[in-house]
Amino acid sequence: MSALSYAAPSTVQDAIGLLSGAKGIAKVMSGGTDLLVQMKMGRLKADLIVDTKKLPGIFGITESAGVFTIGAATSGAQLGEHEGLKAAWPGVVEAANLIGSTQVQGRASLAGNLCNASPAADSVPAMIAAGAVAVIVGPNGQREAPVETIVVGPGRTSLAKDEFILQFRLPARPARSSDAYLRFIPRTEMDIAVVGCGVSVTLDAQGVCTAARVALGAVAPTQVLVTAAANALIGHTLDTATLAAVDAAARAACNPITDKRGTIDFRIKIAGVLARRAAKIAYDRAGARA
Amino acid sequence: MSKHHVTATINGEPAEFLCETENTLLDALRDQLRLTGTKEGCGSGDCGACSVIVDGRLVCSCLMLAVEAEGKTIQTIEGIADGEKLHPVQQKFLEHAALQCGFCTPGFLVAAKALLDRNPDPTETEVRYWLAGNLCRCTGYDKIIRAVLDTAAEMRANA
Numbered sequence: 001m002s003a004l005s006y007a008a009p010s011t012v013q014d015a016i017g018l019l020s021g022a023k024g025i026a027k028v029m030s031g032g033t034d035l036l037v038q039m040k041m042g043r044l045k046a047d048l049i050v051d052t053k054k055l056p057g058i059f060g061i062t063e064s065a066g067v068f069t070i071g072a073a074t075s076g077a078q079l080g081e082h083e084g085l086k087a088a089w090p091g092v093v094e095a096a097n098l099i100g101s102t103q104v105q106g107r108a109s110l111a112g113n114l115c116n117a118s119p120a121a122d123s124v125p126a127m128i129a130a131g132a133v134a135v136i137v138g139p140n141g142q143r144e145a146p147v148e149t150i151v152v153g154p155g156r157t158s159l160a161k162d163e164f165i166l167q168f169r170l171p172a173r174p175a176r177s178s179d180a181y182l183r184f185i186p187r188t189e190m191d192i193a194v195v196g197c198g199v200s201v202t203l204d205a206q207g208v209c210t211a212a213r214v215a216l217g218a219v220a221p222t223q224v225l226v227t228a229a230a231n232a233l234i235g236h237t238l239d240t241a242t243l244a245a246v247d248a249a250a251r252a253a254c255n256p257i258t259d260k261r262g263t264i265d266f267r268i269k270i271a272g273v274l275a276r277r278a279a280k281i282a283y284d285r286a287g288a289r290a
Numbered sequence: 291m292s293k294h295h296v297t298a299t300i301n302g303e304p305a306e307f308l309c310e311t312e313n314t315l316l317d318a319l320r321d322q323l324r325l326t327g328t329k330e331g332c333g334s335g336d337c338g339a340c341s342v343i344v345d346g347r348l349v350c351s352c353l354m355l356a357v358e359a360e361g362k363t364i365q366t367i368e369g370i371a372d373g374e375k376l377h378p379v380q381q382k383f384l385e386h387a388a389l390q391c392g393f394c395t396p397g398f399l400v401a402a403k404a405l406l407d408r409n410p411d412p413t414e415t416e417v418r419y420w421l422a423g424n425l426c427r428c429t430g431y432d433k434i435i436r437a438v439l440d441t442a443a444e445m446r447a448n449a
């Protein structure tokens with residue numbers, strides 16, 4: 001007989017109660033595309049799985065006054081089918097849709113991608129660039145935290161044992177705003193990012209950048225919000241000098257490792273290149289949203 | 291721990307089975323329900339041999355717990371044909387010789403059907419990306435892609 005228990009609570013209170021009261025290791029599950037692989041490989045020995053997918057509000061995408069609320073367990077496939085979200089946040093959607101195959105997309109969620117806490121998680125730089133906020137529930141009620149504060153190291157998050165993410169919120173967009181995500185992998189599908197970069201910008205009527213956020217993945221133990229790269233964009237159009245400054249700021253923010261996918265030098269160089277290219281795509285998309 | 295009792299609709303029929311928490315849907319399909327058309331290639335989401343359609347979504351049955359199947363509507367390779375009559379995509383796989391050892395074939399067929407259900411006129415690029423999570427060590431993929439595109443064309447012509 002197995003010792004592993006499973007619960008699919010239908011209220012947030014019950015879910016928190018199960019997590020608080022669990023003896024041993026309790027794990028929240030959304031799509032299971034990381035969790036089940038790790039359990040099969042024996043890297044994770046859980047005693048209790050708390051499946052979030054019956055909780056109210058955990059699925060779906062709603063928009064109110066320009067603010068998008070995305071259920072934590074909403075699948076990549078669902079994100080990719082939402083025309084409103086794709087129009088407002090093409091970068092977030094393209095990043096989420098890069099995760100795995102069609103089959104993985106049927107289950108993989110933003111919360112799982114974030115809380116698995118891989119430095120290479122694709123949706124995370126895009127979410128950070130977007131200024132996304134995680135709506136976290138726990139025994140003391142609900143709190144909100146910027147996505148960049150969730151991952152604290154490979155495989156580690158800032159969430160307490162009895163907390164989990166219920167939803168994400170993406171802020172309302174001014175006119176001429178857009179975003180983009182690019183990753184480098186050695187082939188076109190089914191691989192882990194060597195570097196990933198998300199950029200979000202707002203332009204004025206002259207095409208001068210008035211607000212920007214830039215985030216990198218797979219170049220440090222956690223995703224990095226590159227304030228210097230954003231500052232290089234703000235107050236400028238995308239001229240050669242600006243792009244060079246963005247490239248330099250992105251490279252300066254890297255603290256990568258060498259592994260089979262890429263060396264330190266390669267990752268740093270690619271971070272600069274992707275930051276420039278993602279900025280260009282975000283900028284062109286923003287210009288088209290006058 | 292007592293076993294979980296799960297009821298679901300599989301290929302249009304009510305089905306029930308008992309499972310442990312750690313059993314995947316793939317385990318339940320093959321070992322409990324004896325629906326052995328669904329294959330296990332990798333068990334880690336990489337090969338697509340275990341593809342099934344759950345509530346209209348293509349997923350890897352190796353990365354879904356059996357207990358999660360409660361109340362779900364599931365389609366496996368065994369439910370693709372209409373009785374004795376092959377689904378057009380099955381027929382086209384035969385005509386195009388889109389299989390050699392055949393181990394990947396159920397996964398490709400289920401994945402291709404899921405694509406054609408939602409996109410009757412996919413481009414070659416769309417077919418290739420859609421099927422990127424299905425691995426085949428034998429065919430080199432080209433015949434599979436041709437078979438799927440030909441199926442789509444025939445289904446459109448007969449629609």
Ligand SMILES: Cc1cc2nc3c(=O)[nH]c(=O)nc-3n(C[C@H](O)[C@H](O)[C@H](O)COP(=O)(O)OP(=O)(O)OC[C@H]3O[C@@H](n4cnc5c(N)ncnc54)[C@H](O)[C@@H]3O)c2cc1C
Nearest residue numbers: 030031032033034035100109112113115121122164165335
């Ligand atoms: C074949 C394959 C290819 C893949 N390719 C990619 C890729 O290209 N890019 C990429 O980034 N990832 C990839 N992944 C990894 C994985 O699919 C993603 O990280 C996915 O987004 C995880 O989401 P999930 O819902 O399946 O997470 P789960 O497996 O359910 O959970 C993952 C982790 O997050 C925790 N968690 C889940 N939900 C919550 C919540 N609501 N609140 C708090 N914690 C929670 C879990 O406890 C667990 O630790 C791939 C995986 C596979 C199997």
Ligand code: FES
Nearest residue numbers: 331332333338352
């Ligand atoms: S067996 Fe499920 S993807 Fe390979």
Ligand code: FES
Nearest residue numbers: 390392426427428
């Ligand atoms: S026919 Fe042998 S793996 Fe595809």
